[in-house]
Amino acid sequence: MNPDTIQALDTVLIHLPSGNAKLMKVQAGKTCDLGKFGNFPFEWLIGTYYGVYYESNRDGLVKSSKDFLMDFENELETDERNNNSGIFADSNNQQLTADEIEEMKKQVNAGDLSHSQVIKKIVENSQSFEQKTEFAKLKYIRKKQKKFSRVFKCTKPTAHNQCEFWFDKNPDKIMEMRTDTLAQLLTQSNVHHGSRLLVVDETGGLILLGLLERLGGKGELAALYANASPSFEIAWESHKTADANKLVSPVKWMDVGKEFTPIMKATTEEEIAKAMIKVEKSRERHETFSRGGYHGLVIATHFSPVGMLEKLSSYLDSSVPVVIYAPRIELLLEAHEYMLKSPEYVNTRLSESWMREYQVSVGTTAGTHPHMTTSGSGGYLLTSTRVIKTEADIERRPLKKSKKEKESE
16 A cells, blocks of 8 residues: 555545645545535545645546646746836726636536636736736736636645644644644654653644654653543544554543552443453553653643643653643743742743745746735743752752842841
């Protein structure tokens, strides 16, 4: 089975011409509905490659190109004196009527006309097009492409892609975490093949998914949860269930620091046998967790993490990273002060990243421009290193007292 091809029951991200995306599960026998961009049976997707652009028609999926007008764009002839100052929004600039454009849309849906032909006709019949600057012409073409194109691309629901998707669709679900902040969190946690980490993830499993990707199939993630059952749907939907079950060990907060107490609700012999297997697995997870020696701690929470630090620090090994994420800096101030005063933590830092996207016109001289709008914040990270003080520590000379301290004595 080729990991680069789409298989039945895979969860995929479908990127639409409008710039939006849809998270869908490939189910044979059902229809992939892309709204105004068309629909087709999911069977057409099975066996196709991730990252390849396709266009749907009545005969099936055809490989396409995202920039189907690239050759046309390279042939653009623009007067350097053009500056868009004399162009005003006016419906009379387009010589095609609304009925003619609507008729062409119907022909595209029927498969009698390609969307590229429609866009070219609209461009050719625009009276203001030749007055635009080269960059404005490209933006005009892109705008029409988003409206009339039926070209889409499927990508794997990786942590990066999922972060982008949910940040645009529902940022509250992932605690408003941006892709650059997620990348910094994974780097600061020093997670790698074979790592054993404690994780408190309230982003729906996004952080857990990122950690799973970097484990590379070997390691352990002790994921703590407070509800009746763990809520890591982003990780479960995106990662292979077998690998996730092997690497992730869910741990209830109420079991931390307590002895293992088996709970069985079974009556028949068959139910008792199944319950015993579950109890034995739970016992093994609890014993592994209780032994501690974890290589790091990653926390993403809406609450003050001080209590979590006090409860989990004893399960950490020495000289391991501690990374805490919060969407608001106020949630981290108490923990920041706690770490600065505690002898258990060194190199404590509180940081915020800033990112701005740029729009680039490839293959032209139109230049590079930043987007006019950007997100205000992608969240805050509190990082530190947990150390263990032993009796064998070298005695340090006492720090010199300040002038105020001497006077107070």
